[in-house]
Amino acid sequence: MIRRGCRNGAIYSELRVRSPFFIRVDGRGFGRMLRDSRKPYDPGFARLVVSAARAFMEGSGLAPILAYTFSDEVNLLFLDEPFRGRLEKLDSVTASYISSSLSVSLGRVVSMDARVIPVCREEILSYLQESQAEAWRNHVFSYGFYALVGEGKSHADAMESLRNMRESDIHEMLFKRGVNLARTPAWERRGVMIYRSSSGIVEDWDLPLFTTDDGRRFVEEILSAAE
Numbered sequence: 001m002i003r004r005g006c007r008n009g010a011i012y013s014e015l016r017v018r019s020p021f022f023i024r025v026d027g028r029g030f031g032r033m034l035r036d037s038r039k040p041y042d043p044g045f046a047r048l049v050v051s052a053a054r055a056f057m058e059g060s061g062l063a064p065i066l067a068y069t070f071s072d073e074v075n076l077l078f079l080d081e082p083f084r085g086r087l088e089k090l091d092s093v094t095a096s097y098i099s100s101s102l103s104v105s106l107g108r109v110v111s112m113d114a115r116v117i118p119v120c121r122e123e124i125l126s127y128l129q130e131s132q133a134e135a136w137r138n139h140v141f142s143y144g145f146y147a148l149v150g151e152g153k154s155h156a157d158a159m160e161s162l163r164n165m166r167e168s169d170i171h172e173m174l175f176k177r178g179v180n181l182a183r184t185p186a187w188e189r190r191g192v193m194i195y196r197s198s199s200g201i202v203e204d205w206d207l208p209l210f211t212t213d214d215g216r217r218f219v220e221e222i223l224s225a226a227e
């Protein structure tokens with residue numbers, strides 16, 4: 001005798017989220033996977049992440065108004081509620097679409113997780129500012145880390161040295177080695193934005209800082225074009 005009703009036990013399937021919200025998709029185990037790629041940044045990999053985010057915006061049938069990416073993460077902003085806001089659908093479809101797209105272009109299977117972050121209209125800018133600050137911290141740390149590893153330190157030793165350094169110390173250390181962190185490619189420092197405009201989907205690899213007037217205006221223009 002089959003016990004009925006188990007298939008209806010998807011007790012979280014009715015959890016819903018209201019817009020606006022971000023979905024953050026993040027690579028799982030990408031550090032290991034990218035061990036042999038260019039350090040500290042691999043433009044080829046960055047291009048593939050941007051392409052996967054763009055493919056989602058163009059082909060998934062969902063309509064985030066922007067995707068902000070850096071490192072192995074993609075932050076998608078929704079002003080509408082696809083799947084009537086059902087959280088499990090949003091998380092699973094988004095993570096699977098972007099990780100599949102990336103898997104196809106990488107030629108190997110990768111997985112990504114996804115989470116929904118509800119925001120109010122006034123928090124959208126702050127979310128992007130915080131994400132960009134994280135991109136910057138990553139950037140400083142990555143350059144510091146691979147400079148030390150390049151001089152023969154083990155990963156653990158490099159990590160330990162950096163733990164005791166302030167950001168300005170890392171700058172100084174790199175400057176002595178001929179690296180000026182203010183002159184690295186903008187996308188490494190500030191991430192990449194993909195957004196909808198009247199002429200179609202635009203990629204911006206040379207972003208302003210979102211904490212400046214220019215940056216605030218940039219974000220506001222994307223938002224008001226979509227509203």
Ligand SMILES: [Mg+2]
Pocket residue numbers: 026027071072073
């Ligand atoms: Mg990540």
